[in-house]
Amino acid sequence: MSDMFFERRPEDIGEKFHRSLTLVWWVFLFVGSMYLMLVTAERKTIVIAGGSYEQGAVEESSGSEWEHRLELESTLQGTGVFVIPLDKNTKAEDVVVENCYMDRSLHILLKSAKAGFYEEHAVQGDVAAIRSAGWEEQRRGVLLTFEMDGVYEYRTSMDQDMLRIEVCDPHALYRLLVVVDAMDGSIAQTQIAWEVLQLIPAQLNHDNIRLYFTGTEDEEITAEERLAFVEEVNADLFLTVGVAEREDAGQYGICGWYNEAYFIPQFGNVEFADIVTRNVTIASGNRAIGLKSAEADSILQDMRIPAAGVDLGNLNNDQERVLLVQESYREKLAQGIAEAIREVYTNYYE
Numbered sequence: 001m002s003d004m005f006f007e008r009r010p011e012d013i014g015e016k017f018h019r020s021l022t023l024v025w026w027v028f029l030f031v032g033s034m035y036l037m038l039v040t041a042e043r044k045t046i047v048i049a050g051g052s053y054e055q056g057a058v059e060e061s062s063g064s065e066w067e068h069r070l071e072l073e074s075t076l077q078g079t080g081v082f083v084i085p086l087d088k089n090t091k092a093e094d095v096v097v098e099n100c101y102m103d104r105s106l107h108i109l110l111k112s113a114k115a116g117f118y119e120e121h122a123v124q125g126d127v128a129a130i131r132s133a134g135w136e137e138q139r140r141g142v143l144l145t146f147e148m149d150g151v152y153e154y155r156t157s158m159d160q161d162m163l164r165i166e167v168c169d170p171h172a173l174y175r176l177l178v179v180v181d182a183m184d185g186s187i188a189q190t191q192i193a194w195e196v197l198q199l200i201p202a203q204l205n206h207d208n209i210r211l212y213f214t215g216t217e218d219e220e221i222t223a224e225e226r227l228a229f230v231e232e233v234n235a236d237l238f239l240t241v242g243v244a245e246r247e248d249a250g251q252y253g254i255c256g257w258y259n260e261a262y263f264i265p266q267f268g269n270v271e272f273a274d275i276v277t278r279n280v281t282i283a284s285g286n287r288a289i290g291l292k293s294a295e296a297d298s299i300l301q302d303m304r305i306p307a308a309g310v311d312l313g314n315l316n317n318d319q320e321r322v323l324l325v326q327e328s329y330r331e332k333l334a335q336g337i338a339e340a341i342r343e344v345y346t347n348y349y350e
Contacts (some may be wrong), residue, residue: 069133069134071118072133073124080126082123082165083125085123085161086163094111095109101152101233104149106146118135118142126167129148129149130147151212153172154167170234175209175345176209176345177233178209178341179213181238182215186245188315189245192324192325193243200338204342212229223302237272238300239341240310243312245315248316249316250317252317253281253289254280255277256273256309257294258272258291259298260294261301269300272307273291273310274291279336279343281336282336284332306344
């Protein structure tokens with residue numbers, strides 16, 4: 001009979017206890033991990049793309065005559081941060097933030113916001129930089145618009161039911177600020193220039209360089225507005241990009257422009273124009289016509305920072321016109337411009 005029973009050895013009891021302890025430990029780790037995931041999900045950060053120039057992700061508002069005024073409560077002065085209350089069901093993917101720097105405004109689209117939510121909730125914090133604010137219902141949600149007193153960059157984060165906006169001086173975030181402009185011209189000239197400009201941010205992709213684009217291909221910006229923007233943002237470089245329609249149809253190639261009347265020691269207009277022309281010529285596989293002095297009515301004549309212009313080709317030349325309408329060729333042109341800006345940064349600003 002005694003053979004039918006087995007004595008429980010101490011080492012068996014210890015092994016069973018060890019397995020139980022291991023199980024409890026793994027359960028603890030699983031629960032802790034799930035908790036951290038939930039907390040992280042609730043505190044998801046929304047980042048404004050630094051290199052993006054697109055201003056059209058949010059439907060346009062009705063202007064400064066707000067459909068509804070947004071109440072502002074001044075607290076935490078001097079912090080540069082204001083906080084927007086959110087509906088408790090708002091997720092990070094429901095928030096679209098757009099920096100409309102040419103209009104000195106900030107647009108925030110809240111896709112899940114309920115009508116009337118901001119009649120009962122105010123924006124709080126350091127609101128000194130906000131001139132006025134309003135909200136309106138749109139097809140995709142509720143649009144908040146903040147008219148700012150200058151050109152800013154924004155760091156945006158979402159913490160549970162609050163959207164935190166940090167207002168920053170562009171120079172505090174980036175080492176090099178470049179204003180990129182499309183030369184005035186015909187519809188065809190402007191369209192090609194803007195199609196090239198749209199490709200530059202992806203080609204550049206540099207954390208220390210911020211590109212600002214003056215307007216869009218459908219929006220006319222006066223020379224005075226461009227100059228005012230350059231001065232307000234305190235830009236380091238100005239580049240205007242265009243496509244020529246030369247009388248000599250047989251002439252083709254890349255041409256650089258500069259202001260010869262305003263001299264800047266070490267690195268100035270001539271050096272910048274030369275770097276841009278050279279890099280665009282190499283990237284495109286085209287030929288360089290050379291550098292020319294900007295005409296008297298050119299915006300380059302009014303710049304007091306290193307400024308240059310570049311013609312990407314001649315639309316009146318049959319072979320070059322065929323190239324300019326090809327996306328693959330426009331990508332090469334954009335690559336050349338990006339390489340030029342990187343070279344300037346590395347050699348003079350890094």
